[in-house]
Amino acid sequence: MNFESNYRELESQYIMPAFSREIMITKGSGCTVTDADGKQYLDLVAGIAVCSTGHCHPKVVKAIAEQAAELIHCSNLFYVPHQGALAKKLVEISGLPGNAKAFFSNSGAEAMEGALKLARIRTGRKEFIACEGGFHGRTMGSLACTHKPAIREPFMPLQPFTSFVPYGDVQALKGAITEETAAVILEPIQGEGGVIIPPPGYLKQVREICDAKGVLLIVDEVQSGMGRTGHWFAFQEEGIHPDIITMAKAMASGFPMGAIVAREGLEFGKSEHGSTFAGGPIACAAALASIDVIGKVLPEVAAKGERFRAALAHLNPRVKGLMIGITIGDHCADVQKECAVHGLLVNCAAHGNLRLVPPLTITNAEIDKATGIINAAVSKFASS
Template identity: 60%
Template sequence: MPSTKDLDQKYYMPAFGRNMEIVRGKGSHVWDSTGNKYLDLVAGIAVCSTGHCHPAVTAAICKQAQMLIHCSNLYYVPGQAELAAKLSKVSELGKVFFSNSGAEANDAAIKLAIRHTGRHEFVSFEHDFHGRTVGSLACTHKPAIREPFEPLGVPCKFSPYGDLEALKSVVTKKTAAVIFEPIQGETGVIIPPEDFIPGIRDICDDAGALMVCDEVQTGMGRTGKWFAFQHSSVKPDIISFAKGVASGIPMGGIIARDGLEFTAGEHGSTFAGGPIACAAGLATFDVIKSALPRVAAKGERFRTGLAGLNPRARGLMVGFTAGEKAPAIAEYCREHGLLINVAGGVNVRLVPPLIIENREIDQAVGIINEAADSV
């Protein structure tokens, strides 16, 4: 019988670089196809916020799957309005629209900004990542993944991240929105100056542009608050979310302030906010609500344990710069039962489940420090 690798090479487009097959997960651990156990600080790239196969989440998924799997948005969907209400309340914004991914959510934010302002130009930041669909890719800086597909139909300028003076020079009366990550994740956990997010708010207000905060990676408790913008004193007009919202069931969405909303026919999706995704989202919400008070302390435990590596941390979103050693550090960790992620080529990113235990943090810190000393 052909192996998974053989079948993948023959039938699946080679868009991903993979080196192992994960077959099982429980809590903060996963197992590969040869039986090796790993402490997982990748968590599906910040997706498995409640850990792998949390019993409350799996029970909710199974229960819903026995009742109704799909009905489309032609009808009221079980759990959809209830989850929207919870997300609206914790974000302290307005109404929700669900999608199937973070990129799709950012596309919705782009459409809503165009619809509301009547403008078509956007501003993003150098090293920001917003997705790979046509609209979200237009606002993603990385030239290697964006330029081969241009023109993308959404004019976007890129400003240096964290530089408000530079931002002032590119935001104009033609700008529909400034879209940004409150912490850059794909680049390696880059935390901007404290005045950056309030400064974006001021610049957007002066130009009549919307402020769109991409919380796909930073949201759902990852940084110690429900959403990372809540570490600042201002509110965006729109936030996008995905990743950690449903513990691995595909789901995303936007939340917009009052007065910003799609009306009938302006946007839609066949699968978005379906019964199983909403059941998973509701169960995930409750687990995150319980875990959230301890996220900041767990992040500090990582920061203290990795102090020699000068880490950057906001809650359980942790990164450090390792230069050309980053891939070797990741491989050493994998060989010693720990999964971590290289981001931006030179940075190590740690985005563990929010339910990770202190003893698991200490174990991870020990292996990472050994790796940094050994490679």
């Protein structure tokens, strides 16, 4: 495919400068991407935990192409091809008991907006509790429950009102709940926060507190879901059932797609929520194909994560499947750039934490190559 060679000039003149970027990615296959200059990289960013089936997986490409040739859009005024089948699949892999149901969106932020609306309208309460270090989106509602001051404070005041408690602190959470609390919102692993893993048993304790206090539990699986941690959803490791799950990112291998799944008794009535594009036929076809591919590689995810752990052991990585965080500190950006020089894409999340979220299809040979580059890059700046 041809692209504009003057893309930097065009962006500078016509695109709002909301992003910092240096490389144009023009092609991808599996765990490898190619930039505008023809340089290849092993990709451990994967669109920020999006391309979990690898770039342009043949089954996903086929599903998108076949559906695009039949019907691209029809809106939710009509039954949409593949929607029912996908909703059934999401309910099944979520493991929520009873007659759980799904509602589709176009992104993780939109999924959170839907979760907030659903919690408010079904409980009649208006306030929420979220965690320090948590990230749930940049739309106004999802931003209200996102803690990061740098992106939150310029848009204050925000609604719905949200109280923030330290991540992993169940006593602080318990003390923050009031009669106006509709739900507690948390990530089972904080992704944007730097792959921060809570203490064992934390989710179980939060579930028990929510049950005792009569508030809902919303678990944000946008980054940690869809097989990323070796389970379909990270909360499943502790054997709990949230009231509402938000998901997106890897759902459709890069085609914009999100959803919420809510337990029995929590659902939108007619006209309480809606979307023109959400759950479109191409998105649903891509998601079904993606789930099929992920299901086949899911049994290998934990072992691949342990291979990363062993190779990076001296850096004390935080590992849950193929969601990996390494505290680098002030040189995180330097390490990221050094890795890119040597053909490896990694990402710096918050607080100097290197985040690795590669395709779940990554091979052992690719893991070994990637960890070798990371170790060399970290060593280069270790004494600085």
